[in-house]
Amino acid sequence: MTVRNRGALAAMAAGATALTVAAVVAVAARPAADVGADEVAALADTAPSAAGSRSPVPVRKGELPAGAEIVPPVGLRIPAIGVTATVNAVGTNPQTNEFEVPPSVDQVGWYRYGPGLAAPAGSVVIAGHVDSSTQGEGAFFRLRELDQGDRLTVTGSDGQDRAYRVIAREEYQKTKIPLERYFARDGDQRLTLITCGGPFDADTRRYRDNLVVTAVPAGPAAAP
Amino acid sequence: MQLSYSRRVATGGVLAALTFAGVAALTATPAYAATSEVSAIHGIPGTPVDVYLNGAKTLDNFAPGEVAGPLSLAAGAYDIALTKPGEPVADAILTVDDVEVLGGTNVSMAAHLDASGQPKITSFVNDTSKVDAGKSRLIARHIAAAPAMDVRAGGTSVFTNLTNSNEAKADMEAGTIKADAVLAGTETVTIGPADLELSEGTATIVYAFGSADAGTLEVVAQTITGLHSTPAGVPSGSGGLADTGASTWWYLLAGAGALLLVGGGTRVATTRRSNR
Known part of the structure; x- marks a missing residue:
C-alpha cells in the first residue's frame, strides 16, 4: 500500500466520520412529529347536535351584564419536563397586537381575555418563552418533549389545583397556525400551552414555528 | 361513425355544461335562503304583550325590560302585531306590516315609545x-x-x-x-x-x-x-437555543465530509488503476 493511497483512505475515513456526525446531529435535532392533531380539532368542534332545534324562543330579563366568575391560573407544574412556573395574567402588546408573553423567561403568561380555569368551555391559553437572547433557556424550553399522557397541574387563584393530561403536541409555522382554534371560547374545556420552535432566524431573532401542546382536564389533582 | 363520434362528444359537452350549471346553481342557493338572527326588546313600560309574527303567536306575555331570542328567521318581510296578553290578534294594540329582515344580518327589533310617547317598532342591525x-x-x-x-x-x-x-x-x-x-x-x-x-x-x-x-x-x-x-401571534423565543434548523457549521461539516469521501475515493481508484 502506497503512502498516497493511505492518505486517500484516511481522507475517506474522515469524510465518512464527518457525514455520520452530521447525520446523527440532523436526526437528533429533527422536530418530534405532531401527535393528537385530530383530537384537538374534535375539541374545537362546536357543531350543534341534531336534536332539539325547535325549542321555544328564549326570553330573559335584560339586566346589565355582571362580570362572570373568572379563576385565573397562578401556577403551573409539569413534572415530566421539570417545570414549576408562576403564571401571570397578560393581554396583547398595544403596538404589535401580539400575545404579551412575560418578559421574565422563567414565568409564563395566561391570556386573560380568554377562558379562565372555571370556564365551562373553551381553551385556557398559557404561553411561555422557549428561550431569550439575554436570559437563556425559558420555562417552556423542553415543552417539545411532552407526549400524550403526560400530566400537568395548574393552580388557580382560588388555591385549587387542577390536573390535566396531554393529548396533543403540534408544530405550525407561525404564518399558518390556526390561532382561532387555540384561542376559542367555545368547544370542550382544554388547556393550550404555546411556545416557539422550529428553525431560528438569527437575523430577525425569531423562530419560524409555534409549538402547541393541548391538554384536557384529568380529574382531581394527585397529592403533591 | 365520424358523425356519431362528434355527436357523442357534443352530448358530453352539453352534459358537462349542464352539470356545471347545476353545481353553480346549488352552491348559489344559500344566498337566497339566508337567515337572520333576530332578537326582540320590550321597551314599552307597563305593558306586557303577546307578540305575533305573520299572524302566529311567537312570544307569550312578553314583559317590559325583557329580551327574547335570538330567533333564526328567513330573510323577507314580516308583519308584526302586539296584543295585550291573551287577546286576539284582531285587537292588537300595535301592528307594523312588512318589516324587512335582510338576509345574513343580526337584528334587534325594539317595541318602544317614540319621542312623543307613541308606541312603535324600530329595527336595529347589530354590528357583529x-x-x-x-x-x-x-x-x-x-x-x-x-x-x-x-x-x-x-x-x-x-x-x-x-x-x-x-x-x-x-x-x-x-x-x-x-x-x-x-x-x-x-x-x-x-x-x-x-x-x-x-x-x-x-x-x-x-x-x-x-x-x-x-x-x-x-x-x-x-x-x-x-x-x-386572536392575538396577531405568539412570539416566545429570541435566543435560538432551541433551533431545530440546520446551522452553518452543519452544512460545513456535511460538505467537508462529502468532499473528503469523494476526493479520497477517486484517489484510491486512480491509484489502484495505475498500480495494475
Whole structure:
C-alpha cells in the first residue's frame, strides 16, 4: 500500500466520520412529529347536535351584564419536563397586537381575555418563552418533549389545583397556525400551552414555528 | 361513425355544461335562503304583550325590560302585531306590516315609545364584526320618550346628542365602566350611574327606554358574544437555543465530509488503476 493511497483512505475515513456526525446531529435535532392533531380539532368542534332545534324562543330579563366568575391560573407544574412556573395574567402588546408573553423567561403568561380555569368551555391559553437572547433557556424550553399522557397541574387563584393530561403536541409555522382554534371560547374545556420552535432566524431573532401542546382536564389533582 | 363520434362528444359537452350549471346553481342557493338572527326588546313600560309574527303567536306575555331570542328567521318581510296578553290578534294594540329582515344580518327589533310617547317598532342591525383583542363594543340605543341624551363613562362623554330611535357605538378597552346618561349638553343625570361590565370580545347593547315625563326611564341590556379576535401571534423565543434548523457549521461539516469521501475515493481508484 502506497503512502498516497493511505492518505486517500484516511481522507475517506474522515469524510465518512464527518457525514455520520452530521447525520446523527440532523436526526437528533429533527422536530418530534405532531401527535393528537385530530383530537384537538374534535375539541374545537362546536357543531350543534341534531336534536332539539325547535325549542321555544328564549326570553330573559335584560339586566346589565355582571362580570362572570373568572379563576385565573397562578401556577403551573409539569413534572415530566421539570417545570414549576408562576403564571401571570397578560393581554396583547398595544403596538404589535401580539400575545404579551412575560418578559421574565422563567414565568409564563395566561391570556386573560380568554377562558379562565372555571370556564365551562373553551381553551385556557398559557404561553411561555422557549428561550431569550439575554436570559437563556425559558420555562417552556423542553415543552417539545411532552407526549400524550403526560400530566400537568395548574393552580388557580382560588388555591385549587387542577390536573390535566396531554393529548396533543403540534408544530405550525407561525404564518399558518390556526390561532382561532387555540384561542376559542367555545368547544370542550382544554388547556393550550404555546411556545416557539422550529428553525431560528438569527437575523430577525425569531423562530419560524409555534409549538402547541393541548391538554384536557384529568380529574382531581394527585397529592403533591 | 365520424358523425356519431362528434355527436357523442357534443352530448358530453352539453352534459358537462349542464352539470356545471347545476353545481353553480346549488352552491348559489344559500344566498337566497339566508337567515337572520333576530332578537326582540320590550321597551314599552307597563305593558306586557303577546307578540305575533305573520299572524302566529311567537312570544307569550312578553314583559317590559325583557329580551327574547335570538330567533333564526328567513330573510323577507314580516308583519308584526302586539296584543295585550291573551287577546286576539284582531285587537292588537300595535301592528307594523312588512318589516324587512335582510338576509345574513343580526337584528334587534325594539317595541318602544317614540319621542312623543307613541308606541312603535324600530329595527336595529347589530354590528357583529370582530373586535380587536382586548376590546369590547358598547352600543347605546335611545328608545325612550325622552329628549336627546349624552352617555358618559366615568363622567366623560362617550356618546353625545343621542336621540330617539338612534344608536351610537364604540369599541373600547374591555373592563368595568361607571356609566350614566345625562340630558344632552348638561350635567343632569337621567339614568344611572351603574357599573357596566364590558367583557372582551362581546358587544353590550344598552337601551334607554320608558318615559321621562312619567319618570319611568330605565335600561334594558342585550349581549352578543363571540366577537373576539386572536392575538396577531405568539412570539416566545429570541435566543435560538432551541433551533431545530440546520446551522452553518452543519452544512460545513456535511460538505467537508462529502468532499473528503469523494476526493479520497477517486484517489484510491486512480491509484489502484495505475498500480495494475
